[in-house]
Each structure stands twice: as C-alpha cells, then as structure tokens.
Amino acid sequence: MTTTSTPKKPGGARVGVQRFGTFLSGMVMPNIAAFIAWGLITAFFIATGWFPNGILGGFGNADLIGWQGAATALAQADDGTTFPQYVGLVGPMITYLLPLLIANTGGRMIYGERGGVVASIATMGVIVGSAIPMFIGAMIMGPLAAWLMKQVDRIWDGKIKAGFEMLVNNFSAGILGALLAIGGFFGIAPIVTALSSFLEGIVDWLVANSLLPIASIFIEPGKILFLNNAINHGVLTPLGVQQSEETGKSILFLLEANPGPGLGILLAFCFFGIGLAKASAPGAVIIQFFGGIHEIYFPYVLMKPMLVLAAIGGGMAGVATNVAFNTGLRAPASPGSIIAVLIQTAPDSYFGVILSVIVAAAVSFGISAIILRASRKRDLENENAGDLSAAVAATEAAKGKKSSVLGNLSAGSAAAGADVVDEGVVTTLERGPIRNIVFACDAGMGSSAMGASVLRNKIKKAGIDEITVTNKAIANLADDVDLVITQRELTERAKEKTPSAVHMSVDNFMNSPKYDEVVELLRGEGAH
Incomplete structure (x- = not known):
C-alpha cells in the first residue's frame, strides 16, 4: 500500500470551530434515531397529537382512572379534586433518555465503555438538578467525566495488586461518578440552566421583534464553510428540544434544516x-432535497461566491414564513430531507412549513438566476467555467476532509480519464489475508456508509465470500481490522x-478505482 505524503495540518479559528462542531456532532448524530423516536411518540400521543393517549403521552383526567399499570402522579384541579396525571413516555424520554444517551456517547468518545458509564452517572446529577432538558449539560458533563476518569485511572495504572483490579476499577468509577453527580447537581446544572435561559431569552426576543430571519445571515454562510455543527448541535437543537x-x-x-435555499440554487443551475x-x-x-445531504450544493456556491446572497435570501425568506405562520417541528429533522x-412537522404547521420551503426555494432561485444570467456570457467565454473540480476541492478544503457525495459531482470529468487526484496504488499487503x-x-454514518455499500456490492458481484465490510467513526476504530479505507x-x-x-x-468514496484493485487482491487471496 502506498499513499501520498501527509498534508499539512490545518490551523486557525475556523478549523478549531469545525473540530469542535465535529465533536458535538459525534455525540448527537449517533443518537438521532432516539430523537426521531421521541418526536414520533410526541407527535402521536400528546394531548394535541394525532392520536392523543393519556398514558403514553403523559396527560390525564378523571376519564382515565380505569387504566392499570401506568405510572401516575396525582394532579389537582382548580376545584380541589384530584385525578391521575400519567407520566407517559414523552417526558421521561426527553428528560432522561436523550441526555443520558448523549452523555454516554460523549464519554465513550473520550474513554470507551468505562468513560460512558461514568459520564452517564455524572450527568444524572445535572439532569435532576435542573427543571429543563439537560442537553447542553450532557454535552459538558459527559466528556468531562470520562476525561476525569481517564486521569484517575492513570494514577494507579500498573500499581494494583493482582486480584484487586476489578474491586479498584469498580469502586473508583462508582466513587468518582457519585462525586461528579453531586457536583453536577449543585454546580453545573444551575450554570447551564442560566445559560439556557439566557440563550432562550435571545431567541424569544428575536421572535418577538420579528428579527429571527437575521440568523440566516450567519447560518447560511456557516453551512457552506462547515461551521454550522457547533451552532446547530450546540445551541439550536438543545433550545429547540426545550x-x-x-x-x-x-x-x-x-x-438550518430547511432544504429550500439549496434547492433554489440547484434549480437555477439546472x-x-x-x-x-x-x-x-x-x-x-x-x-439534496430528498436525501437531505445539503453539502451537495456547497461547491456550486463556492464556484460563484455571489450565490451566498441567494442562500442567505432564501434562508431569511423561509424563516420569515415560518415566523409569520408560527410553525415548527416537534424534533430535529436529520438529515435535512x-x-x-x-415527518417531524407539528400537526398545525404543515401549511406553513411547506410554504416556507417553497418560498425559500423561490427566493434563492430568483437571486441565483439573476447572478447566473448576468455572468453567463463571461462564463461561456471561459473554458474552465462550469467545471466543478476546483469548487469541489475548495468545499472539501473548507470542510477539512473529503466527501463521497461531493466526489460524485466531479465523476463526469473523471470518467474520461483518471481521478482528479492520484489516490495511490495498492502494491503489496504486508500482513495476512484481508x-x-x-x-x-x-x-461514521453518511459518507463512510455509502463507500462501504459500494465496495460490499462489488465484492458480492465478484462472488467473494467471508469478507466483512462495515463503516465506523474514526473515534470508534479498534486495532482489530485488516484494511481501513x-x-x-x-x-x-x-x-x-x-x-x-x-x-x-481515497479521494472519492463513491467512485474510487481503488475498489477494483481491492476486489482483485481479494480474488488473488481466494485463489491461494
């Protein structure tokens, strides 16, 4: 296996924000399924849902007294009478399940299973210590608790007498977890509660003064520069869930999830x-529109930077429409399809949400059309105009990594010859069979999953058996695999x-010629 020389490590504030956003995404994205499950249960079973159910939705009245086995708490009416208030699934899931999943994932990213356990224990103190959902608290306490556990374990690493390892490990984790839970209850929970209240106050002020569309001035360019993860997962999702x-x-x-602005830009190019x-x-x-992969339109904007005005205009129009119709989603829409x-739209918001997508697409299409028409003559005279290779490279440079989805955009030019960037050649294998x-x-989800699917299909068509092809996040890799792509x-x-x-x-997870070389190598191994 030969690879090209190691590129220089990027630096600067933008890259720092990208890495921070990637870390936040690493805690949230693996648990999106839980957010979706909570959103669906909420949409179906709360009092204003599609099929209201007091036991599952967590509301109650005197008519529900006959139900057995449901967790209840007595609620008191204005006239002094009491009736069962069912706990349901909605409240416990948002209060306990979702923050604990985020904390556990963050802990595992820092210190494996042990870090995840201690992170969950410590985060429980933050959850109980506040009256609001502790997503921000979980993002802080989870990684912090795991890091502290890692430092504590280093103190007596290699110094424990044989036979006492389990005793020391279990009690050290339990004691540290208990102390952090208490500290989180009295320390972090009040701070995060105050921070959340402050941020929520800003959002409420923007909404009350019809200024929320201004957020698109920062969000849309941030998306194109891949700086949105820190904002989306660090601020918007926690406040939105609350x-x-x-x-x-x-x-x-x-x-951030409205597909309208990107749709309008792409339609203008059509x-x-x-x-x-x-x-x-x-x-x-x-x-972009059905798959929810918004980064597919970023190279088109970078190819003509003036199109960022179309993205901002479309975003502002979409937000303004949602504000006017008081619409919203029940849970995060991820990906932004x-x-x-x-699926996540509230029952009373379908008209406004659909209209916001249409309006956003129309505005961004109109602005993009003006920009593209104004520069069309000049572009036709420039033989390199319309070639996405440089724009894709610029997008990937901004993202800080390659993208399988963006790689498809330059597949047309690659089909006529070699890939845009030489990917190196597999020459020998200095270890056992793959x-x-x-x-x-x-x-470990989007681009790697698509790449794994492509190679898996190639291996299957080649009739090669007993080869496992999976996808993972780099943080979750273990040194027990044969080939890492x-x-x-x-x-x-x-x-x-x-x-x-x-x-x-590889430069392109979807179209790399290296996959054919891997298949040939696997065939050669099978022949032996």
Whole structure:
C-alpha cells in the first residue's frame, strides 16, 4: 500500500470551530434515531397529537382512572379534586433518555465503555438538578467525566495488586461518578440552566421583534464553510428540544434544516448553468432535497461566491414564513430531507412549513438566476467555467476532509480519464489475508456508509465470500481490522487508532478505482 505524503495540518479559528462542531456532532448524530423516536411518540400521543393517549403521552383526567399499570402522579384541579396525571413516555424520554444517551456517547468518545458509564452517572446529577432538558449539560458533563476518569485511572495504572483490579476499577468509577453527580447537581446544572435561559431569552426576543430571519445571515454562510455543527448541535437543537417540550414544536429546528435555499440554487443551475455544473445539477437536486445531504450544493456556491446572497435570501425568506405562520417541528429533522422535515412537522404547521420551503426555494432561485444570467456570457467565454473540480476541492478544503457525495459531482470529468487526484496504488499487503474491511469517517454514518455499500456490492458481484465490510467513526476504530479505507485527510488519524491494519487513502468514496484493485487482491487471496 502506498499513499501520498501527509498534508499539512490545518490551523486557525475556523478549523478549531469545525473540530469542535465535529465533536458535538459525534455525540448527537449517533443518537438521532432516539430523537426521531421521541418526536414520533410526541407527535402521536400528546394531548394535541394525532392520536392523543393519556398514558403514553403523559396527560390525564378523571376519564382515565380505569387504566392499570401506568405510572401516575396525582394532579389537582382548580376545584380541589384530584385525578391521575400519567407520566407517559414523552417526558421521561426527553428528560432522561436523550441526555443520558448523549452523555454516554460523549464519554465513550473520550474513554470507551468505562468513560460512558461514568459520564452517564455524572450527568444524572445535572439532569435532576435542573427543571429543563439537560442537553447542553450532557454535552459538558459527559466528556468531562470520562476525561476525569481517564486521569484517575492513570494514577494507579500498573500499581494494583493482582486480584484487586476489578474491586479498584469498580469502586473508583462508582466513587468518582457519585462525586461528579453531586457536583453536577449543585454546580453545573444551575450554570447551564442560566445559560439556557439566557440563550432562550435571545431567541424569544428575536421572535418577538420579528428579527429571527437575521440568523440566516450567519447560518447560511456557516453551512457552506462547515461551521454550522457547533451552532446547530450546540445551541439550536438543545433550545429547540426545550421549546418543543413546552409548546409542542420549535421553529429552531427549521433554521438550518430547511432544504429550500439549496434547492433554489440547484434549480437555477439546472436552467441557467453551463458545462458540468448544469449537467450535474439535476442529480444534486435529488440528493439534496430528498436525501437531505445539503453539502451537495456547497461547491456550486463556492464556484460563484455571489450565490451566498441567494442562500442567505432564501434562508431569511423561509424563516420569515415560518415566523409569520408560527410553525415548527416537534424534533430535529436529520438529515435535512423534505421527508424528514415533514415527518417531524407539528400537526398545525404543515401549511406553513411547506410554504416556507417553497418560498425559500423561490427566493434563492430568483437571486441565483439573476447572478447566473448576468455572468453567463463571461462564463461561456471561459473554458474552465462550469467545471466543478476546483469548487469541489475548495468545499472539501473548507470542510477539512473529503466527501463521497461531493466526489460524485466531479465523476463526469473523471470518467474520461483518471481521478482528479492520484489516490495511490495498492502494491503489496504486508500482513495476512484481508477478512475485515472498515470504512471510516468523522461521524461514521453518511459518507463512510455509502463507500462501504459500494465496495460490499462489488465484492458480492465478484462472488467473494467471508469478507466483512462495515463503516465506523474514526473515534470508534479498534486495532482489530485488516484494511481501513479513509479519505486522504483522515488517514493519519485512522493510523493512530489502527496501527497494525493496512490503510488505504481515497479521494472519492463513491467512485474510487481503488475498489477494483481491492476486489482483485481479494480474488488473488481466494485463489491461494
């Protein structure tokens, strides 16, 4: 296996924010399924839901007294009579399940299973110490508790007498977890509660003064520069979940997830673009609007930076529409697909949400059309105009890593010859047969999952058996795999996690010619 020289490590404030956002995403994204489950249960069973159910939704009245086995608490009416108030699923899930999942995931990222356990214990103190959902508290306490556990274990590493390891490990984790839970109850919970109240006050002020659309001035350019994860997962999602618990929906879930602005830009390229940009735009529309992969339109904007005005205009129009109709989602829509958005839309918000997508797309399309038409003559005279290769490279540079989705955009130029960037050639294998192949990326979900699917299909068509192809986050890699495939910028990080594995660097998870070489190598091994 040969790879190119290691690129220089990026620096600067932007990269720092990207890494912080990636870390937050690493805690939230693996648990999106739990958010969706909570959102669906909320949508179906609360008092204003599609199929109200007092036991599952957590509300009650005198008519529900006949139910048995449900957890209840006595609620008192204005006239002094009491009736059962069912705890239900909605409240416990948002109060305990979701923050604990985030904390456990953050703890595992820092210190494996042991870190996850201590993080969950410590976060319980933060949860109980506050009256609001402790998502921000879980993001703070989870990694912190795991890091402290790691430092404590280093104190007596290698110094414990044989036979006492389990005793020391269990009691040290239990004692530290208990102390951190108490500290979180009295220390972190009040601070995070005050911070959440402050941030919520800002949002409420923006809404009350019809200024929330201004947020698009920061969010839309932030998306294109991949700085949105810190804002989305660090602020918008926690505040949105809190609002959703209080009112049944939140507009904050729509600030970043609305597919309208990107859709309008891509549609403009379908009609007024030139070259590969125009040819690839229809496929990009499907991936962005239905697949929810918003990064597919970022290279189009970077190719013509003036189009950031279209993204901002579309975003502001969409937010203004949602504000006007008082719409919102019950839970985060991830990925930002129109399907996910509609599934999480509150029952009274369908018209406003759909209209916000249409208005956002129309505004961004109009602005994009003006910009593209104004520069069309100049672009036609420029033989390199409409070539997405440079724009894709700029997008990936801003993101700090390669993207399988963006790689597809330049597939047209690659089809005629070699890939845009030489990916190195697999020459020899300096270890045993390959049986376990892992695709690794930052989150371990989107791009790596697609790459694993492509190679898995190639191996299946080749009739090769007993080969496992999976995808993981780099943080979750263990040194028990045979071949690790990563995007070039992530290879060095993967090597740190799996030094004994063979590592392969690719630029395009979806169309890399290296996959055919891997299949040939696997065939050769089978022949032996």
